[in-house]
Amino acid sequence: MFCPNCGTKNEDEALFCGNCGTRLVIDVPQETPVQESVPAEPEATSAQENVPAEPETTPEQESAPAEPEATPEQESAPAEPESAPVQESVPVQPQQTFGQQPVQPAQFTGQTFGQQPVNNKPARFPKGIIAIVAAGVAVIAAIIIFVCVGNNVTDYKKTAKQYVKAVAECEWNDAYSLINLPDGEFLTKEAFINVHADATGEKVEKMAADDIVSTYSKMPGNKAVKVGYITDSGMQYNDVYLTVANKHYMLFFKKYKVSAENLVVKDVTIKVPKGLTLYINDVIVGDGYKSDASKNGNGSSDEYVIPYLFNGKNNIKVTGEFIEDYTTQLYAAHDEDTFTVGTYNAKYVNSKLEELKTQARTDVDAIINAVQAKKDYSAIADRVCKEEKKNIESAYKNIYDSYNDKYKTVSDLKISKFTASIADTSFRVDSDDGCPVIKVSIKLGYTYKIQYSGSDKANDKNNNNNSAYIYYKYEDGKWKINSMYLGFGFY
DSSP, X not given: OBOTTTOOBOOTTOSBOTTTOOBOOOOOOOOOOOOOOOTTOOOXXXXXXXXOOOOOOOHHHHHSOOOOOOOHHHHHSOOOTTSOOOOOXXXXXXXXXXXXXXXXXXXOOOOOTTOOOOOOSOOOOOHHHHHHHHHHHHHHHHHHHHHHHHHHHTOHHHHHHHHHHHHHTTOHHHHHHTEEOOSOTTOXXXXXXXXXXXXXXXXXXXXXXXXXXXTTTTSTTEEXXXXXXXXXXXXXXXXXXXXXXXXXXXXXXXXXXXXXXXTEEEEEEEEEETTOEEEETXXXXXXXXXXXXXXXXXXXXXXXXXXXXXXXXXXXXXXXXXXXXEEEEEEEOSTTOEEEOOTTTSBBOHHHHHHHHHHHHHHHHHHHHHHHTTOOGGGTGGGBOGGGHHHHHHHHHHHHHHHTOTTEEEEEEEEEEEEEEOSOOBOEEOTTTOOEEEEEEEEEEEEEEEEETTOSOOEEEXXXXXEEEEEEEEETTEEEEEEEEOOOOOO
16 A cells, blocks of 8 residues: 555555555445436536435426335345446545645445544554654653753752761761862872861761851852751851862762862971971972972971862871981961971980091091191191181190190190080071081190200190080081181190
8 A cells, every 4th residue: 555645655454654654544435226217317526426316306207107215125126127337436536736745545444424434453652653753752751761860969958968967977088079179289188187186086967058158159150058967966056168170070969079168278488407307297308398488498397388289187207317306286377377397406416426426537637647747737637627727726726835835835635534524405596598407525634844944854745624515517518617716735
């Protein structure tokens, strides 16, 4: 069967066209018995739907013998032989317009005139329409699921409750992941845990969150929420500030995280003695954080400006080649706070102190040996700081001249007592160049012989209670004499 609309060939029993959906079955009137033809009756046409016309009664027809009315028995009787042949009813052929596919005649279905065709087979929809409808339903379902999931994962009140619960129960990984932190190498998870080191952890139950009005919440993209919850300690409340972390999360949603507004402080300055290494929360602080003054080498301390630190306790460690590691906690509470590690905090390591005591004895021996050998300052010049050459040369000359006086003869100079000590073990540096300095105190005893001019006898002398000192400075990888007073006198 061909479709009258598009011309597509369909199965004979199809009710609708598989291509365009046009109804295929055409209502055809049921044939009725044909009465005997009357000579003056015009021939039936398709426009008259093959129904015999009722002829009008004329005078001539009135004189004609009346046709007996048909009875049921007569309707079933065969037609009179003298009746003229009558054309059989032909299904109506739909008119065809130019360019239209030919229309196949509908099959006679046996129903009475005016009755709709009956087909006991279920109606079948075209596969294309079914696919379109199914795709539409799937799209609508996907949109509904997408909106529900998006609203759930971007609910800022839910985020606030998750953060409060994680902190209260010491779930630091979860809490840390919910904070919208700025870029800062000192804002580590370990530092965040350290800030909450005093937390004991309590089970949280029955949480609720409500919006609150604050200066912060009035700013675009911010929310302020008061979270209430119950623990073993009773009812607790926390104010949580949130900010938009992603304006296009899943393309259409705003994703909120806990704001760092009250959790982080900015531009904290930390000063440490020059030449030492600073660690914050186990992260080394590089030279890039030094202030301009420190970069220019001015002063006796290095000044670091840290862009971001957690509000609270931060672990500080200062190390160096000559000192014991110094650790403390910095409590950062405000932007632009200043914290100082003083020289009294950093102490020289004991092994370095012992090395300096030994070196002091070696340097004193070298000086008295050069004096007795009547050598000039050049004999000890390599033991002296370059910038202090003039002062140390003058001190050496005083000892040399006292020992080699032309009015007396001094000989056999020996060290009888030498006790070195370092009272101040704090790490100190030269204010000009930042080099470490330290003072070694000495209790010095010595013996010698002296013979005055005009005398033929040398006298033994003994000085067992002389106070002396040597200031050392670390220069070019060595401890060198920066200043000294040895107290030698030969009288």
